Every structure is written in C-alpha cells, then in structure tokens.
Amino acid sequence: MQTLSEENYLKIIYNLDKQGIKKVTPTAIAKALLNNPASAIDMLKKLVDKKLIIYDKTRGAKLTSAGKIIAISVIRRHRLWEVFLLDKLAYEWDQVHDIAEQLEHIRSPDLADRLDKFLGHPQYDPHGDPIPSSNGEMVMNSRLMLEEANVGKTYKVIGVKDSSPEFLQYLKRLDIGIGTSITVKEKISFDNSMMIQIGKNRQTSVSRVFSQNLLVCE
C-alpha cells in the first residue's frame, strides 16, 4: 500500500515521461510538485526500495510495471472525479482540477469502478484527456485542436485547453459543452478563422485563438 505522497510522485513520473521529456530527473519532479529536489531524491529512493521505479542518474526515473499500474489508477481516479465534478456538481472546467487532486487519493477497492459506471463510462475527462479503463488501458488519444480539424467533418467537443472564465463563458453563450457536436464548414485562410456549425442548427464563425483552445475528437 502506498501513501498519498508516493501516489503523487508516481503520477508525476508517469506524466513527465508521457510528456516526452528525455529524462525524468529529480529537478523536473521537484518543479512539478513545487518542492525541493532533495525531497524528490528522498522519495525516489523510497520508491526504488518499494520496486515501484528504477532510477539511475544517467537515465532518470522509470516506472516499473507495478509502479505504472498505480500511476494509471491514480490518473483514472483523478479523471473520473473531474467528470463527476463537472457533470454532476456543475463545476466549471477550471475548478475541477484542484478538488480532483484530493479525491484521486480516496482509498476503496471498487470506488473508481462504481463512479465510472455511475458516470456512464466516460472516455475523456473535461480537459480532453482519455480516462484509463479499470484494467489500465487507455484509448488512443485521438483528440485534436479544433484548429486542426478538417472541413466537412463533424467532431465532438471533449475539453478545453484554456480554461479561463472568459473562454468558458463564451463557450456557454455558444451552447458549447462537453459532448457538443461541431461541424467544420469552412476555414478562412485570411485570418485563420473558421465557420463552424454547433449542434444541428446554429452556425457561427470563430477565431483562430478560439479554435486553438477547443479540444475535439472524431
């Protein structure tokens, strides 16, 4: 059994690795956790002892398969709780992260599965990140920025990149939320704006800044 803090380190190591960093170093971990490299080293030693990571100076930290299982299950819980907070408790996209950061550590054998079922087995969290299944598989991340979408195709909104109140409010005014379908009608090369159709009827033009901050999937 691992502590809350160990879970956080494993999660961060997983995320840093996935972000394509060359080497997961104590300094990088400390930066991500807003603490001290010396603290990170303390914890790396502990995780090595527990065989949850392997670590050497030249190659950095790598999760063992046991470590990866824990990291993914923490991420799964985090993303499920984010969906819960957004869908059920009507939080905004920018408010869910900090609370989910706490909820992800609640210990119970079947809580995540029950939550998953209750939420209708969501595929993505409100930031467009895929939710791992209970056996640790994550769907291929087929999300893209609306900017990169193809004319004529229809997409589903899965999240936002920018989650400033301004952007969120603008989205609300356009009736765009998680799951809204958006069809790309036209791309205007002059200013990189886009003509899109929201749902079945509404049509509007959106700026490049807009389309760079809306995550969709096919």
Add this chain to the structure above:
Amino acid sequence: MQTLSEENYLKIIYNLDKQGIKKVTPTAIAKALLNNPASAIDMLKKLVDKKLIIYDKTRGAKLTSAGKIIAISVIRRHRLWEVFLLDKLAYEWDQVHDIAEQLEHIRSPDLADRLDKFLGHPQYDPHGDPIPSSNGEMVMNSRLMLEEANVGKTYKVIGVKDSSPEFLQYLKRLDIGIGTSITVKEKISFDNSMMIQIGKNRQTSVSRVFSQNLLVCE
C-alpha cells in the same frame, strides 16, 4: 485551517459529548480514535492553542464555538457523502462509513453545498442521523426505532441500526430502502412482532428483532 487529524479530533469530541458522556477525557478520545491517550493529550494541547476547545482535567474537553463550527461541518460532509455513496454509487448501508470517513476531509469551499444540492437536500444519512444544514443547524432528531412506532401511523425509513449483510439482504427482499413508507398495522403482544404495510400494497409481519433495527421518522 486545520489538518485532517485535527478535524477528526474535533468530530470525536463533538460526538462523545452528544452521546451524553459526562466528561470528554483523553482516554475516551483515544479509545474512539483507536490510539493512545498520550497522543490525545498532545492534540488537545494543540487544539487549546488554536482556541478550538477548552480543556481542563476536571471538566474534560469542550468545543469552543469555533471548534463546534468545524466539527459540525465535518459531520455534514461525512453524512452527505454517505448519502452519495448509497444513493448514487449503490453501496450498501454498511459499506459507506469507511469511505465517507475519507471523503469528509476533502477541502473545497463549496463542495458540500453542491453535493447537498445534487443529492436533493437530504435530511438524514443512511444511518438515520440528521444532516446539518450549511449554516450548521441540525434538525431535531425525530428518528425512532420501528419498534416504538404507533399503530395506524405511517413512517418513512431513514436507516438501519444493524447493518449486517443478512439484515440488509432481507430488507432488499422486502423492497425496503431509504425513503420507503411503512405503516404500522398491528402490534402482536404475544411475541412483540408487528404487522406492517410496505409502500402501498405489500403487507408482512416482522419480528421484534427486525423492528428494533429499522430506523424510521414520521
């Protein structure tokens, strides 16, 4: 801001007091928290420093108004989460306590209120205990054992005393859950059994042991 552990102590002090114990002593607290009286004294000192309790050997520990506000809000969160786990995640009555024990410490200014709203402002938790309102008021506890109910009156099920799997399964077979209405048809003095009506149609006889373990309110 108080730590998780401080919250637990405040909650226990509140509960012990409410249970009618004459004096909330370090030993009683330690027993409730499954730890050592010496630890309890450490914490009592800390809580006195923070002006969340007053303590002297002869009178025991008493919550200050600041301490009481915190204790009640922890209890509110605990009971709301219990309702969530039971109603939404389909946990059984006997499984919710331990998870709620963790969830009650999640920190967020408006989480409890949002949860409360989402759950439809429940009055009681699955153990029949009243849920404090956001301003800290608790409804008069009008719960009673079915055993004490009056013939001819209709009651609402609010919880169970015994939460063994056997009892819970029996209840499920009788279609009795939180909120089910039960009308007392007759009391049989011979063996203290009862004839009750469940919902609108179903009628059955229940033993004294049964009626001593089902909590209802008017």
Add this chain to the structure above:
DNA sequence: TTAAATTATTAGGTTAGCCTAATAATTTTT
C-alpha cells in the same frame, strides 16, 4: 481510609515528508 485500579501527564523516541546549506558531478558557454 487505605490499597488497588484507573487515568492523566510528561519525557523521550519514531517515521514520513519536507527543508536548507554544503559539496560533488555534470553540462553548457565562451
């Protein structure tokens, strides 16, 4: 009201997880 039992308190120790400051190693710049 003594003796026995229980409770309160203190002293001193442990562990997890953090810290700073010093030093060693490595990388980057010039």
Add this chain to the structure above:
DNA sequence: AAAAATTATTAGGCTAACCTAATAATTTAA
C-alpha cells in the same frame, strides 16, 4: 578546455502525529 551554470547528492534539521515507559494524580473498592 576552462569557466560558469546547472544538477545531483548528502548531511543535518524540522514538524505533525504517533508511540512506549515512567510517574503523578485521581477514583474505586475493599
């Protein structure tokens, strides 16, 4: 390649929350 900058590591400390063991105080029972 030498100097400058960055990173890794160690040593030594800190705090919260627990612990055990010893002692003092109080309560209960004989």
